[in-house]
Amino acid sequence: RADAVLERQRGRESSARTYARSFPIVPARAHGMTVEGTDGRRYLDCLSGAGTLALGHNHPIVLEAVQRTLTSGAPLHVLDLATPEKDAFTDALFATLPSGFADRARIHFCGPTGTDAVEAAFKLMQTATGRRGLLAFTGAYHGMTAGALAASGGVTTKQPVPGIAADVTRLPYPYSYRCPFGVGGEHGAQLSARYTERLLDDPNGGVVPPAAMIVEAVQGEGGAVPAPDAWLREMRRITAERGIPLIADEVQTGVGRTGAFWAVEHSGIVPDAMVMSKAIGGSLPLAVIVYHEDYDGWLPGAHTGTFRGNTLAMAAGTATLRYVAKEGLAERAAAVGAAMTARLEALSSQLPAIGDVRGRGLMIGVELVDPEAEPDACGARPAAPRIAAQVRAACLERGLIVELGGRYDSTARLLPPLTVTDEQVEAVLDRLTDAIASVTA
Numbered sequence: 474r475a476d477a478v479l480e481r482q483r484g485r486e487s488s489a490r491t492y493a494r495s496f497p498i499v500p501a502r503a504h505g506m507t508v509e510g511t512d513g514r515r516y517l518d519c520l521s522g523a524g525t526l527a528l529g530h531n532h533p534i535v536l537e538a539v540q541r542t543l544t545s546g547a548p549l550h551v552l553d554l555a556t557p558e559k560d561a562f563t564d565a566l567f568a569t570l571p572s573g574f575a576d577r578a579r580i581h582f583c584g585p586t587g588t589d590a591v592e593a594a595f596k597l598m599q600t601a602t603g604r605r606g607l608l609a610f611t612g613a614y615h616g617m618t619a620g621a622l623a624a625s626g627g628v629t630t631k632q633p634v635p636g637i638a639a640d641v642t643r644l645p646y647p648y649s650y651r652c653p654f655g656v657g658g659e660h661g662a663q664l665s666a667r668y669t670e671r672l673l674d675d676p677n678g679g680v681v682p683p684a685a686m687i688v689e690a691v692q693g694e695g696g697a698v699p700a701p702d703a704w705l706r707e708m709r710r711i712t713a714e715r716g717i718p719l720i721a722d723e724v725q726t727g728v729g730r731t732g733a734f735w736a737v738e739h740s741g742i743v744p745d746a747m748v749m750s751k752a753i754g755g756s757l758p759l760a761v762i763v764y765h766e767d768y769d770g771w772l773p774g775a776h777t778g779t780f781r782g783n784t785l786a787m788a789a790g791t792a793t794l795r796y797v798a799k800e801g802l803a804e805r806a807a808a809v810g811a812a813m814t815a816r817l818e819a820l821s822s823q824l825p826a827i828g829d830v831r832g833r834g835l836m837i838g839v840e841l842v843d844p845e846a847e848p849d850a851c852g853a854r855p856a857a858p859r860i861a862a863q864v865r866a867a868c869l870e871r872g873l874i875v876e877l878g879g880r881y882d883s884t885a886r887l888l889p890p891l892t893v894t895d896e897q898v899e900a901v902l903d904r905l906t907d908a909i910a911s912v913t914a
């Protein structure tokens with residue numbers, strides 16, 4: 474049955490079919506971190522819907538919230554009218570916002586995916602500032618539509634379409650392993666900040682006057698690359714001094730994933746807008762922007778759409794936000810993530826194909842490199858996308874779903890649910906180690 478389903482969908486779906494291509498499985502059931510195929514095989518899911526499933530699959534509190542709403546008679550579709558579900562969701566979300574942000578925050582419910590919210594944030598800031606340029610970073614990923622893709626920064630499978638990137642100035646993200654300035658760590662990050670500042674102040678720098686800077690505090694698709702806190706504070710200072718709104722893209726990093734409820738909290742910065750999706754909908758599609766009221770310059774009707782404010786997604790999202798906060802799951806993600814990262818770092822001495830282990834909380838990247846090649850000035854060896862693809866396949870054979878990412882598609886990304894148990898952590902590490910060893914033996 475699984476083979477027949479795969480065969481039929483191969484014939485009918487577009488050739489992109491990205492996840493289905495990487496994981497030729499047909500999920501029938503899922504619970505927590507476990508996905509079961511129609512053939513009865515079970516997998517530990519370390520992709521979690523690209524970071525969507527903060528509580529894993531079908532968490533009882535999410536199911537309960539959805540079932541309760543379904544049988545309550547609440548309208549499932551009301552465009553963006555005010556509903557008790559929207560009210561409860563907004564309350565729950567505002568209760569999580571970084572201090573200094575919630576008091577004067579406005580929320581805008583966007584179309585159902587993160588990309589929609591990114592586009593809306595660009596447009597909001599373009600309206601508010603009267604400027605049209607955007608500042609974005611190498612290795613960034615913000616979505617698949619024209620503006621969001623233009624702001625993305627060269628992740629192998631997510632390239633901007635030629636001709637749409639003219640107004641985007643791409644700046645060097647402080648990626649300490651493959652450092653843009655040939656210097657790693659804090660020093661490399663400082664150089665990136667200096668470069669940014671100088672370019673913005675250079676009248677001949679070719680920067681289209683920016684309506685906003687958009688940044689991920691930890692790049693997700695870019696390969697779980699965390700920005701140093703001091704660098705983010707520099708970006709906040711540089712943008713504030715020049716009147717450029719700062720948009721934090723928290724689509725993947727939000728809801729406890731990085732060990733704080735929102736990833737910007739690690740650095741203590743307060744952005745002007747936050748883009749949120751994935752985990753805020755508790756497995757169902759939901760995307761919002763939250764921004765400082767000063768930027769609320771849209772005329773009524775200036776940004777609309779049919780599917781904004783899905784009742785079921787709000788119910789699932791409210792339950793998820795409350796549960797993550799009540800159970801201290803961000804703190805748990807910090808502790809479990811630190812332990813996993815330390816174990817993986819220790820492994821890298823036995824497995825030379827592991828070039829870099831990085832991340833924050835339960836957003837971890839293991840960059841696979843050519844074990845035989847010479848390191849560059851920063852100590853980085855060439856990325857090994859072929860080894861990475863083999864590792865992903867070997868993981869799947871061992872019952873582990875791991876997706877790749879990174880500038881060169883060479884990073885195995887680990888995004889387990891925040892509820893991952895100690896036994897599951899052991900199983901993930903065992904299977905991943907075995908997979909890497911089998912490929913590079």
Ligand code: PMP
Pocket residue numbers: 523585586587588589591614615616617689693694722723724725726750751
């Ligand atoms: N921003 C970031 C940081 C993301 O990781 C993603 C999705 N991986 C998006 C935006 C786009 O979200 P969506 O796929 O829901 O449109």
